[in-house]
Amino acid sequence: MTTFADLGVDQDIVDALAAKGIVDAFPIQEQTIPLGLPGQDIIGQAKTGTGKTFGFGIPVVQRLGLNPEPGVKALIVVPTRELAVQVYEDMDMLTQNRATSVVAIYGGKAYEGQIDQLKAGAQIVVGTPGRLIDLNNQRLLDLSNATEVVLDEADKMLDLGFLADIEKIFTKVAQVRHTQLFSATMPGPIVALARRFMSNPIHIRATDPDEGLTQANIKHLVYRAHSLDKDEVIARILQAEGRGKTVVFTRTKRAAQKLVDELNDRGFNAGAVHGDMSQESRERSMAGFKAGKKDVLIATDVAARGIDVDDVTHVINHTIPDDEKTYLHRAGRTGRAGKTGIAVTFVDWDDLHKWALINRALEFGQPEPVETYSSSPHLFSDLDIPAGTKGRIATAPRTQAVRTQPERAADAAAEGSTEAGSRRRRRRRTGSGGEQVGSTFAEGTDAAAAGAPEASGTSTERAADGAGTHDGAGREHHDGKPAPARRRRRRRGAGGGAPTAPAGA
């Protein structure tokens, strides 16, 4: 194992990491830190939950020196306010033993505190585009000395919705600078676009030669949701034994609000995060979820990228996302730092084409919808949901605690899996009627490019030379434990509906 000290990281930063129990570097960190420290421009690609933040953050801190002059020297731009808070916290941790201060600049909050910190001489700014430009226009944020610039979730930042803002920001920062772009997904066209803002960048992809397109330690279950009462099923999943924190993604803000209200009505303690909420409420939900006070978070794609919460065991796509990149980022809220996780996706009738797209891009290899939901015990058994013998999926009693379901546990214990399966088979059509579209347990690569993924091993190449649609990064452990063995597990028997057990589970 390579330690951060081995990589040439300053002792005070090594100490700050060690105080958090972090000693060994993850693959993406091993590859990018030695290049970032001397100022090489980098496009860094590694899978979700594999340590990209420190990959760019450590060089940023170290390059500013032990006692940087007051004033903004580094700018890290992120796509959402919650991610700004999170990256701010990471950078704040890295700088705790040196005279460098960090400030988070984002909207939905009072200007005052942010302006005060800037006036006090903060050197590192982490922020979202709108407020950054706002303060820059007001001449309260001088970026002209920002010689360290990072775009986190870079492909998103260079997406149409953000591109104009990013272009503007690049005209404001120092023109001779160190630029780093990081993301789990980096489609070829975006890499090409990115070069406009960089100087002779190197494209680092921390990938395992045997890897497929998705994270090895995330198990994927995909169900057709035709005429399925998704609220019921989700409520049922939330009662599963062994479930840790769970994030449920919806397509719209309204759907998120409706679901969180519904779940809370049913007695769960759920929180929501979406753009129609006040920033205060958003942050309260996130904090409650991180602290474990709420173990269910209902979110729009505002929470799809970057958000790092320990022990998220399940991600549920209430609605299938539109593209494979979003799918990958959503699923990536679980299975972080080497842990295992399960991603469950419900595919509505009108969304089958989206599943086809994602299935192809991520190489799940599930050709057609196969088993019906009710004939397959797999969702239930894999999630360890009590099987029950009622004809429909049960609802959590209002007053019941989310995870303590003694009767259901007893129910489940009383039921052998084979028997449960046949019982469910008999129940089909009288049940909820959902159908399993596919279930897979793939591993591996990133699906940045919907097109042809190249099988690449750990690779380093000039960004100039290639489509670079891969991502990849091995598993990594911030807790210093060895990464679980990675094995490519392709499609188990054609049409095989039975999902496998989660890797390492």
Add this chain to the structure above:
DNA sequence: AAAAAAG
């Protein structure tokens, strides 16, 4: 097309 991001 939705969501995000300034207020």
